[in-house]
Amino acid sequence: MTNTYNNVYINDTITIAGPYEAKGPLGSYFDKSYKDLYFGEKAWELAEIKMLTNCIEMLLDKIKMKNNKIDALISGDLLNQNISSNFTAAKLGIPMIGIYAACSTSTLGLIIASNMINSGVAKNIICSVSSHNCTSEKQFRQPVEYGGPKPKRATFTVTGAASALVSSKKSKIKITSSTLGTVVDAGIKDAFHMGAVMAPAAAKTIYTHLINTKTKPSDYDLILTGDLGRYGKDILKDYMKEEYNMELNNLDDSACMIYDINNQEVYAGGSGPACIPLVTYGYILDKMKKGKLKKVLMVATGSLHSQASVNLKQTIPAVSHAICLEATL
Amino acid sequence: MEKIKYQKLVDKHTPKENILLNALIGFIVGGFLGVVGEVLVELYSYYLHIPSKDASVFMIVTLIFIGCFLTALGFFDNLVKFAKCGLIVPITGFAHAMMSAALEYRKEGFVTGLGANMFKLAGSVILFGVVSAYVFGLLRIILIG
Incomplete structure (x- = not known):
C-alpha cells in the first residue's frame, strides 16, 4: 500500500546513542550518548527503558510541549512484549500504540503517524524506537559474556533510542x-x-x-x-x-x-x-x-x-x- | 526469484570464514592448554604426593576455576574470540558457557534467574555427557565384562 501526504512533517527529533555508536563516524551527530551500557541501572532491560524514556522526555523538552498535547506515542523495540516501549509509556502517560516490526519498526511507526495526521484524526504524534546490544544478545543469541565465535556475516545490534515528533505543522x-x-x-x-x-x-x-x-x-x-x-x-x-x-x-x-x-x-x-x-x-x-x-x-x-x-x-x-x-x- | 537461485546469489556475497586459520589457532592454543594441564597434573602429584589420577581431578578443577574467574572478570570472552575452539573444546569452554549464563541471569533472581538459566548453554554438555557415559559404560561391561 502506497500513500501520499500533503501536510505531514517531522518537526523535531532526539537521538540517544550508546558508547559504541558514539565512537563511530556519526558520533557527533547524536543529541546524547552514554558512556557505558548500564546507564546507572542494575540490568540492561532497565537501562533500555531508561534510555527510551529519557529520549522522549528530551524531545518533549525540546518542542516545549506537555504530555497531554501529544495525541499518541507510537513506539516499538525488540524485547518480548515490547517492554521498553510499554514501560516507557507507563511513565509518560501518553496514549500508546505499541508496534513490532523488528528492525523496520521506525518506518512502520512513521507510516502509521503520517496516515493519522494526514487524515486529521491526530495533530501531534511521537514515533520512537529503541534497541540495546546486550538485551538483544541475551534474547536472540547467547549470554553477552559468552565469547563463542560469530561468522563475518553476523551483525552487531545498535544501542540507542530515537524519537521524532510528527505533526501537520510546517517544518523543513x-x-x-x-x-x-x-x-x-x-x-x-x-x-x-x-x-x-x-x-x-x-x-x-x-x-x-x-x-x-x-x-x-x-x-x-x-x-x-x-x-x-x-x-x-x-x-x-x-x-x-x-x-x-x-x-x-x-x-x-x-x-x-x-x-x-x-x-x-x-x-x-x-x-x-x-x-x-x-x-x-x-x-x-x-x-x-x-x-x-x-x-x-x-x-x-x-x-x-x-x-x-x-x-x-x-x-x-x-x-x-x-x-x-x-x-x- | 526462485529460492535456489536466490541462495546462489546470497552465497556469492557471503564472506568465507578462515576455517584453516581458525583450526590452526585452535590447535595451537588447545594444545598449549593441554601442556598447561599436564604440567599442573605433574606439579600436583609431585608436591601433594597424590597419584596422577587424583591430580588430574585437581587440574580440571583448577582450569574450571580459571575459566570461571576470567569470565567473571569480563575478559575471557575476548580470549575465546581470538582462540576460538582452542578454549571452547577444553573444559575451560564448559566453565565459560556456564559462568557467562550465570552472570547474565543473576539479576533476575537466584532461583528464577541464576538457578533456572545457568545451564542454558552447558546443560546439553552435562545431559549428553551423562547419557554417553552410561551407554559406553554399558558397552564396556557387555564387551569386556
Whole structure:
C-alpha cells in the first residue's frame, strides 16, 4: 500500500546513542550518548527503558510541549512484549500504540503517524524506537559474556533510542509518501545472515514504492536501507538488477554508516530498530536541512524471527517499510 | 526469484570464514592448554604426593576455576574470540558457557534467574555427557565384562 501526504512533517527529533555508536563516524551527530551500557541501572532491560524514556522526555523538552498535547506515542523495540516501549509509556502517560516490526519498526511507526495526521484524526504524534546490544544478545543469541565465535556475516545490534515528533505543522522536513511492505520469505534459515534474509523484502518495497509513485531511483538523492550490512547491501543491488532490472546507484545502508565497519568490531555492520533512525534523525536530516540532500527514501528492514522459530529450523520471513522524506527549503 | 537461485546469489556475497586459520589457532592454543594441564597434573602429584589420577581431578578443577574467574572478570570472552575452539573444546569452554549464563541471569533472581538459566548453554554438555557415559559404560561391561 502506497500513500501520499500533503501536510505531514517531522518537526523535531532526539537521538540517544550508546558508547559504541558514539565512537563511530556519526558520533557527533547524536543529541546524547552514554558512556557505558548500564546507564546507572542494575540490568540492561532497565537501562533500555531508561534510555527510551529519557529520549522522549528530551524531545518533549525540546518542542516545549506537555504530555497531554501529544495525541499518541507510537513506539516499538525488540524485547518480548515490547517492554521498553510499554514501560516507557507507563511513565509518560501518553496514549500508546505499541508496534513490532523488528528492525523496520521506525518506518512502520512513521507510516502509521503520517496516515493519522494526514487524515486529521491526530495533530501531534511521537514515533520512537529503541534497541540495546546486550538485551538483544541475551534474547536472540547467547549470554553477552559468552565469547563463542560469530561468522563475518553476523551483525552487531545498535544501542540507542530515537524519537521524532510528527505533526501537520510546517517544518523543513516533509513526509511526502510511504509504502507499507509485505512480508517476504526468501527461504533463508541462517539467523546470522540477516542481510540475506531482508534484502528481497527491501527490494520489493523499493520497487513497489517507485512504481506506485511513478518515480525512478535517480529521482532520489539517497535510498537509505535499514540494516542490511555490507554483504546484504551487495545482495540487494544484485537482486534489484536481476529481479526488477533496476540499478540502485544512490543506495546506502545505515548499518555500514553508523560504525566504522573496517575498524570497529561489528562484523557486517549494525542492526536493530535504532540503527536507521539514529542515522536518519542524526545525520541525514542534518544534511537535508543544510540543503545537501533533497529527497531521501528511508527503507527500514526487519527480520521477523524468534529463537523458537530458528530452533524449529523455519525459514525466516522479513518485512520492509518505506517512507519518503523531502526537504522544504 | 526462485529460492535456489536466490541462495546462489546470497552465497556469492557471503564472506568465507578462515576455517584453516581458525583450526590452526585452535590447535595451537588447545594444545598449549593441554601442556598447561599436564604440567599442573605433574606439579600436583609431585608436591601433594597424590597419584596422577587424583591430580588430574585437581587440574580440571583448577582450569574450571580459571575459566570461571576470567569470565567473571569480563575478559575471557575476548580470549575465546581470538582462540576460538582452542578454549571452547577444553573444559575451560564448559566453565565459560556456564559462568557467562550465570552472570547474565543473576539479576533476575537466584532461583528464577541464576538457578533456572545457568545451564542454558552447558546443560546439553552435562545431559549428553551423562547419557554417553552410561551407554559406553554399558558397552564396556557387555564387551569386556
